[in-house]
Every structure is written in C-alpha cells, then in structure tokens.
Amino acid sequence: MTTMASTPLFQPDLTVQAHTSPILETLGSEARDRFQELGFPSRRDEDWRLTSLAPVTNSAFSKAPAATISTERWSLPEAVTITFVNDRLVDKVAVDSLPPGVTVMPLDSAAGTRPDLIEKYLGSLASIDDQPFVALNTAQALEGTLIHLAPGATFDQPINILYATTGDDVVTYPRTLIVAEEGSSATVVETFVGDGKTLTCPVTEIAVGPKASLSHTRLIELSPAGSCVGSVSAAVEQHATYRLSSVSLGGSLARTDIRVGLNGEYADAILDGLTLVGGDDQGAAHVIVDHRVPNCTSTQRFRSVLDDRSKAVFTGRIIVAEDAQKTDARQSSRSLLRSPDAVAHNNPQLEIYADDVRCTHGSTVGQLDEEALFYLRARGIDRLTSQGLLTLAFAAEVLGGIPVETVRSRLEDLLMSRLGPETVR
Amino acid sequence: MLELKNLHVAIGGNEILKGIDLKINAGEVHAIMGPNGSGKSTLASVLAGREEYEVTSGEVLFQGENLLDLDAETRAREGLFLAFQYPVEIPGVGNTYFLRTALNAIREHRGQPPLDAIDFLQLVREKADIVKLDPALLKRAVNEGFSGGEKKRNEIFHMAVLEPRLAILDETDSGLDIDALRIVSEGVNSLRSPERSFIVITHYQRLLDHIIPDSVHVLKDGRIVESGGRELALELEARGYDWLDSDPALEAAR
Ligand SMILES: Nc1ncnc2c1ncn2[C@@H]1O[C@H](COP(=O)(O)OP(=O)(O)OP(=O)(O)O)[C@@H](O)[C@H]1O
Ligand SMILES: [Mg+2]
Numbered sequence: 046m047t048t049m050a051s052t053p054l055f056q057p058d059l060t061v062q063a064h065t066s067p068i069l070e071t072l073g074s075e076a077r078d079r080f081q082e083l084g085f086p087s088r089r090d091e092d093w094r095l096t097s098l099a100p101v102t103n104s105a106f107s108k109a110p111a112a113t114i115s116t117e118r119w120s121l122p123e124a125v126t127i128t129f130v131n132d133r134l135v136d137k138v139a140v141d142s143l144p145p146g147v148t149v150m151p152l153d154s155a156a157g158t159r160p161d162l163i164e165k166y167l168g169s170l171a172s173i174d175d176q177p178f179v180a181l182n183t184a185q186a187l188e189g190t191l192i193h194l195a196p197g198a199t200f201d202q203p204i205n206i207l208y209a210t211t212g213d214d215v216v217t218y219p220r221t222l223i224v225a226e227e228g229s230s231a232t233v234v235e236t237f238v239g240d241g242k243t244l245t246c247p248v249t250e251i252a253v254g255p256k257a258s259l260s261h262t263r264l265i266e267l268s269p270a271g272s273c274v275g276s277v278s279a280a281v282e283q284h285a286t287y288r289l290s291s292v293s294l295g296g297s298l299a300r301t302d303i304r305v306g307l308n309g310e311y312a313d314a315i316l317d318g319l320t321l322v323g324g325d326d327q328g329a330a331h332v333i334v335d336h337r338v339p340n341c342t343s344t345q346r347f348r349s350v351l352d353d354r355s356k357a358v359f360t361g362r363i364i365v366a367e368d369a370q371k372t373d374a375r376q377s378s379r380s381l382l383r384s385p386d387a388v389a390h391n392n393p394q395l396e397i398y399a400d401d402v403r404c405t406h407g408s409t410v411g412q413l414d415e416e417a418l419f420y421l422r423a424r425g426i427d428r429l430t431s432q433g434l435l436t437l438a439f440a441a442e443v444l445g446g447i448p449v450e451t452v453r454s455r456l457e458d459l460l461m462s463r464l465g466p467e468t469v470r
Numbered sequence: 471m472l473e474l475k476n477l478h479v480a481i482g483g484n485e486i487l488k489g490i491d492l493k494i495n496a497g498e499v500h501a502i503m504g505p506n507g508s509g510k511s512t513l514a515s516v517l518a519g520r521e522e523y524e525v526t527s528g529e530v531l532f533q534g535e536n537l538l539d540l541d542a543e544t545r546a547r548e549g550l551f552l553a554f555q556y557p558v559e560i561p562g563v564g565n566t567y568f569l570r571t572a573l574n575a576i577r578e579h580r581g582q583p584p585l586d587a588i589d590f591l592q593l594v595r596e597k598a599d600i601v602k603l604d605p606a607l608l609k610r611a612v613n614e615g616f617s618g619g620e621k622k623r624n625e626i627f628h629m630a631v632l633e634p635r636l637a638i639l640d641e642t643d644s645g646l647d648i649d650a651l652r653i654v655s656e657g658v659n660s661l662r663s664p665e666r667s668f669i670v671i672t673h674y675q676r677l678l679d680h681i682i683p684d685s686v687h688v689l690k691d692g693r694i695v696e697s698g699g700r701e702l703a704l705e706l707e708a709r710g711y712d713w714l715d716s717d718p719a720l721e722a723a724r
Contacts, residue, residue: 420558420612423518424572424628425546425579434571438562438611 053085053102055244057216062186066156069187072168076183083177092175092302095390096356098328099270100297105260106244108132109215116207119236121451124205125149131210132217133187138204146198148191149230152220154193161435162193167222170250171278172416176302178274182248189220194229194257203232203449208247210271211240219247223259225285230258232448238273239296247275253285255309260288260448264456267296269324276302281341283309290447291318292456293328294463300329307341307369309336318347319443321463322355322387329358336369336402345376348443350436350464351387361406362394369399376406381413381439383432383464436464471496471516471667472537472636477518477528479509479516485526486512488692490723494636497664499512501678502671504689506709510671511555513689514640517669518552519545533635535707546572549635553625560612565624566594568612569631576632597630601657610615618645626657633661638669655680675703688714 059077064070085102086093109131116128126137127149148159156163167187175179190206208219221235237245245267253259265273273296281287293299299322305314320328334343349357359378380389387390391408413435421431437460444460447453472494479487486509494500502510516523517530521540530537534670537545549707574584585593598605601623613621622642630639639658643651658681670681678686678700686703688696688711695714696702 273556412627414558414560416558419520419542420554420560421568421572422542422565423520423546423552423554423634424568425543425575426568426572427543427575428541430571430575431543434563434568441562466571 055102055216056105057181058108059184062184064156064187066160068160068164068167069156073184073187075177076168076173076180079173080177080180080184084178092331092360096298096300097327098298101244101274103244104214104244106214106216108422109212109217109243111366112211114209114211114238114240116209116238117208118455119205119238121203121205121234123449123451124203124234125400126205126207127151127190128207129209129227130220131212131215132186134188134217139237144198144200146195146229147200147352149191149204149410150191152187152189152191152222159191159193162191162222162224166224166250166252169248170252170275170280171248176276178246179248179276182220182246185218188218188221188317189262190222191316192221192223192231192233193276194225194231196228196254197225198226198229200231205337206233206235207238208236208245209238210243210245211242212467213242215241216244217248219245221247221249223249223251223261225253225257225259225405226253227254228256229254230277232260234262234449234452235264236266237273237275239267239273241268242270242404245271245273245275249275249277251277251279251287253279253281255282255385257282258286260447262290262447262452263292263301264452265293265296266300267294267299267302269295269297269326271296274298274300276304279314280306280308281312281314282312285309286313286315288315288446289290289317290443291316292443293320294459295321295326295328297325298327300327300331303330303332305334305343307336307343308338310338310340312341314343315446316343316345317443317446318359319440320347320349320357321460322349322357324355325353326355327358328355330360332361334361334363334374335364336365336372336374338366339368339370339372341369342373343375345378346442347378348440349380349389350383350440351380351389352383352406354384354386356388356390358390358392360392360394362396363404363406365399365402365404367398370401372399372402372404374402374404378408379439380410381436382410383413383436433464434459437461471498471533475529477516477530479512479600480524480526481522486692487516489528490694492687492694494669495665496667497662498684499668499670499681500660500687501683502669503673503686503703503706509692510689511640514552514555514638514669514671517638518542518550536605536657543575545672547576551629551632551634551637553622553629553637553639555640557613557621557625559614559616561614562638565610565612566608569594569628571647572628573603573631579605593631598627600630600660601627602653603627619647619650622646623650623654626654630657630661635665636667637661638671640671641673642670645673651677652680675707678703690714
C-alpha cells in the first residue's frame with residue numbers, strides 16, 4: 046500500500062446533525078453520502094495534482110470545542126460585525142444597527158425565519174458533486190451567516206464576518222450565504238482566523254441578483270501550523286457586479302477554490318487574489334469563471350509572493366459557452382519568487398466555444414527587479430526596506446482593490462512588517 | 471572630496487576600467503567625456519556601489535573614507551548621489567513616498583530627525599519648482615511612464631531634495647530639449663557650492679556652456695587619456711576622439 050492510499054489520520058465526524066429544519070436535514074444527509082463516496086481528493090485528481098493534502102489528512106483533527114480568543118485585531122470600527130469562534134456564534138449584529146431591507150443573522154435562526162431563502166439558495170450555488178470539501182462542510186452543523194439584501198437595499202457600512210478557529214488539532218466548518226436581490230449593494234469582509242494547529246473548511250455561497258453590486262473581501266490569516274481549505278461560489282445575474290479580493294497570508298496550506306458563473310447579460314466579475322507563502326507552506330487559488338451568456342466581462346488578477354521553500358499554485362479556467370458572444374475575459378497571474386527554493390505554478394486554462402470573444406491571459410514568474418533594487422539603494426534606502434517596498438509595490442494592485450480603508454491599511458502594514466526590514470530571514 | 475588611485479574594474483573577467491587616477495576637491499565640477507563604451511557609466515556605477523562590478527585593484531577615498539568598503543545605501547547616506555543614465559521605472563512605488571523614505575534614511579544617518587509630511591511637502595514643492603518638474607509627476611510611481619526628458623528632470627529633482635556632497639550626473643543632458651537643458655543646468659548651478667562637487671558625464675560640450683567645469687577628462691578604453699580645462703571640450707567637439715591614443719605606450723612616445 047502506498048502512503049497516498051493509506052488511511053488518513055483525519056477522520057471527519059460525519060454523525061447525523063440534529064437540524065431544526067427539514068431542509069437542512071436533507072442537505073446534510075445528501076452531503077454526508079456524497080463525502081463518503083468521494084473521500085479526500087488525491088493527487089491523481091487533476092484539480093488536486095499540485096496540492097499536498099498532508100497538512101489536512103496527517104492530523105487527527107476533531108471538532109473545535111467552545112473557546113475564547115481576542116478578536117480585537119480584526120475589528121473594523123466602520124463596520125457591523127458578526128463573530129464566530131470555533132463554529133459558535135459569540136457576537137451578533139444588533140438588528141437596529143441595520144437599515145431596512147438588510148439582514149445579517151446566524152444561519153440557524155435564518156432556517157426558522159427565512160426558510161424560503163435557505164431552501165432556494167443554500168447548497169444550490171456550491172456544488173457537492175465534484176468538491177469533496179464542500180460536501181464535507183455541508184454535512185456539518187451549517188453554522189454561519191446569512192446576509193440578505195432586499196431588492197434595492199443598499200448598505201454603506203461594511204459587513205464584517207469573522208470566523209476564528211482556535212486550539213490544536215481542531216477543525217471548523219464555517220458557512221456563509223449572501224443573497225443580494227435586484228438593485229441592492231453592500232460590502233462584505235469575511236475573515237478566517239486560525240490560531241494554533243487548526244483546520245478551517247469554509248464554504249461561501251453568493252447570489253448577486255440583477256443590477257446588484259457586491260464587494261467581497263476574503264482574508265485568510267493563519268498561524269504557521271494552520272490550514273484552510275475553502276471555496277467561494279458566486280452566481281452573477283444581468284447587469285450585476287461581483288468584486289472579490291481574496292487574500293491569504295500563510296499557514297501550512299491555504300487553498301481557495303473560486304467559482305463564478307456569469308448568468309445574466311452584462312454581468313461583471315472582478316477577481317483579485319494575493320497569496321503570501323513562506324517556510325514549507327502551500328498557497329493555492331483555483332478559479333473557474335464561467336461565461337454562460339453574451340456580453341459579460343471578467344477580470345482576474347492573481348499575485349503570489351513566495352519565500353523559503355514555499356509553493357504557490359494558481360489555476361485559472363475561463364469557460365465561454367457557445368452563445369456567450371462578446372465576452373470580454375481577462376486574466377493575469379504573477380508570482381514573485383523571493384527565494385531560489387520556492388516554486389510557483391501558474392496555469393491559465395481557456396475553454397472557448399464562442400467565436401466573437403476577447404480573452405487575454407498573461408502569466409509571469411520572476412524575482413525582484415535587481416535594477417530597481419539598486420536604484421532604491423543608491424538613493425539611501427537599505428536593502429531590506431527596498432525589498433519590502435518593491436514587494437509591496439508588487440502586491441499594490443490587489444491591495445488597492447480592497448474597498449475598506451481599515452482593512453487595506455492593516456494589510457499594507459502587515460505586509461511591510463512581514464516582507465520589509467523587520468523580517469529576519 | 472574624492473580621490474581615485476589606479477582603479478581597475480572588471481565584469482565577467484573583462485577589464486573595463488584600466489587604471490583610473492582622479493582627484494576632485496570640494497566645490498569642483500569635473501566633466502568626463504569619451505566615446506561610447508569607454509567605461510564612463512561603469513565608473514559612475516562602481517562609485518555608486520553597484521555590486522556586479524569587480525574592483526580588481528586600486529582604491530577610492532571619499533571624504534577621507536575608503537568608499538569601496540561601503541554598500542550602496544551607506545554611500546548615498548554619506549552624501550554620494552548618482553543621476554542614472556537610464557533611470558529605472560518602479561511601478562507601485564510613489565515618487566514622493568520613495569523620496570521621503572530616502573531623505574529620512576539620509577537624515578537618520580546624519581543624526582537628524584525625520585521630516586514630517588508637511589515640512590517634506592513644502593521642501594518638495596520648493597525643489598520641484600527649481601527644475602520646473604510637473605507636479606503631476608510627484609503623484610505618479612517613480613519614473614513610470616515618464617518621458618525621457620521627464621526622467622532626467624526627476625533625477626535632478628531627487629538630487630535637489632537629497633542635497634548630496636558629491637553628485638555624479640551620467641548623461642543627464644541626453645534626451646533633454648533646449649529649454650529643459652537650460653532649466654536642468656540652472657538647477658545644477660543653483661546647487662553648486664564650496665562644499666559640493668560634481669562629476670558630469672556628457673557627450674556634448676553644449677552642456678558645459680551652461681555648467682562650467684573646472685576640468686575636463688577624456689575616458690577612452692578604460693583610461694583617462696587627456697585632461698584639461700573647459701577648452702578641451704571645444705577641441706573634442708571639433709576634432710572627435712581619434713587623435714587621442716588610448717595605448718599608454720604610444721602615448722608616451724608621442
Ligand atoms: N554588466 C555588464 N556586462 C558586460 N559588459 C558590460 C557591463 N556593463 C558594461 N559593460 C561593458 O563595458 C564597456 C563600458 O560600458 P559603459 O556603459 O561604462 O560605457 P559608457 O562609456 O558609459 O558608454 P555610453 O557613452 O554609450 O553610455 C562596454 O563595452 C560595455 O559593453
Ligand atoms: Mg554610459
């Protein structure tokens with residue numbers, strides 16, 4: 046028997062969940078069956094060829110028990126915040142802090158008050174058919190957040206969702222459902238914090254209705270031993286905009302699968318990603334943008350910064366259906382290798398079945414520009430600060446797309462301290 | 471201020487500078503001319519601290535210190551400035567932010583407190599005015615998408631802000647239109663002082679009508695083959711470089 050086929054130490058708890066709602070019960074049991082059929086992916090699966098799941102399968106994770114953690118660092122003064130620690134709600138959004146038409150509530154209460162939404166959307170956007178980790182998440186208690194924006198509702202304050210996992214050898218399964226109805230708009234910041242040797246397996250489903258606009262910032266911040274394997278699935282209707290900034294700052298394994306369906310004409314998706322990896326860590330973003338109808342636009346900008354012996358993978362598939370004429374799809378992926386032992390894989394994949402389309406993609410892997418480095422140093426800036434500045438400049442495009450000022454400047458500071466002079470590597 | 475003694479420099483085993491002797495006193499302006507590929511930028515780069523070049527023998531004293539022992543950033547902090555022949559574009563790093571970081575690094579080295587944002591902006595406005603730098607260029611990334619002339623002007627602007635003791639201008643005049651040449655030269659002249667020295671590398675004696683040098687040197691095939699006053703530049707303009715021999719043996723015989 047090879048090591049790959051050996052029984053994983055991580056045996057997820059798949060006991061039947063006691064849901065209050067029959068909808069959740071059905072979803073859960075289908076997902077449980079599906080995960081049992083699929084099991085964990087192996088490197089023989091094309092989608093997982095470049096990911097080593099060892100950080101997930103080689104530890105006996107068990108469901109995270111109730112715990113406390115200081116979440117001050119992630120608080121956003123300008124936002125309303127809902128907080129979960131170890132899959133338990135610890136802080137919810139006061140109803141009177143929300144304008145009419147905006148709902149932010151835990152999923153389990155939503156199953157009681159808005160069964161219509163749960164029934165229509167939950168599990169309908171993230172597919173369990175070919176995504177074992179979605180099946181695994183769906184088979185659990187479905188703890189998490191519902192955001193609902195009624196038709197025309199707009200909310201100027203960001204909605205901050207914080208999922209913290211703390212402890213050692215513990216796993217959580219956060220779940221988010223965002224439904225933005227016609228003409229609504231909002232900004233959501235979703236942060237996954239891992240403190241200790243944690244595993245987070247989140248699933249986020251997003252429906253962006255006609256003419257709606259949703260801005261979504263998704264952050265993964267883990268301890269060095271932490272891992273996060275999650276997904277984002279979004280369906281974007283006509284004249285709607287979905288904008289994602291996906292940032293991951295290390296951890297043993299941080300993988301995000303992003304699937305966006307452009308389902309109505311003139312839908313627009315802007316997807317940015319930034320992955321920072323060091324040590325022996327792996328970072329991965331696997332993106333599928335599906336242009337199903339004519340006249341849609343999509344932009345992907347993914348960046349990774351690699352130190353030490355780390356590995357980063359970007360796979361970006363653009364599918365353009367046969368009648369999706371006048372599609373404009375762009376993709377760029379760039380990796381910055383700050384060490385000779387780091388490895389970056391960037392794989393653009395185009396599947397184009399229409400003829401009148403514009404698809405561009407570009408991918409580069411390179412080091413810091415020596416000429417630029419010398420220019421900075423020759424003006425008196427020391428080497429480490431210069432490297433930090435150039436690295437920050439490399440990441441600037443992605444950080445610049447983050448709409449919430451507090452988040453953006455915190456990440457810039459964090460990057461500068463991680464990559465600049467304070468770092469001793 | 472600066473003294474080069476028998477400086478030999480190679481890259482990839484190829485000797486480019488073959489024994490340079492040069493002494494520059496405080497307050498002096500020295501022009502270096504010479505054919506393409508003779509080693510002028512190499513000399514400038516070695517002085518600024520570019521590490522690809524190997525100093526095979528000789529020494530360089532800067533303000534009495536052994537310059538070659540210092541890394542590029544320390545040289546800059548000690549007051550050495552190179553205006554690049556080809557200024558580098560640095561997307562994502564703002565021109566003003568960059569300059570403030572550089573200035574404060576230099577100030578820290580001199581034991582001065584950092585300039586706050588307001589004082590710095592005041593200084594930047596004043597200096598940008600000296601070289602008539604379009605204020606829009608301050609808000610852009612360093613040199614990104616700047617025209618050839620704008621890049622050169624930006625270099626002199628950086629020099630004006632950083633106030634070096636020794637400035638090396640590598641072909642700052644090439645690519646400048648006639649008005650820009652005059653403005654940049656005036657900028658340089660306004661910085662001339664008894665404590666500040668300049669090395670001006672150029673192909674055109676025209677520049678030396680504006681920036682009057684104390685001496686002119688001809689670099690050919692890695693050696694200084696002729697030195698003189700500003701009239702040497704006029705002679706070069708008229709006669710070219712062919713009459714100057716780079717082989718020291720032949721020269722001795724002449
Ligand atoms: N990094 C390098 N690698 C290899 N050769 C180099 C390198 N830098 C300079 N050289 C060579 O050294 C010689 C001198 O080059 P340098 O740039 O110093 O000339 P220059 O006098 O500044 O010329 P120009 O007037 O054209 O600017 C040239 O033959 C050049 O090809
Ligand atoms: Mg040159």
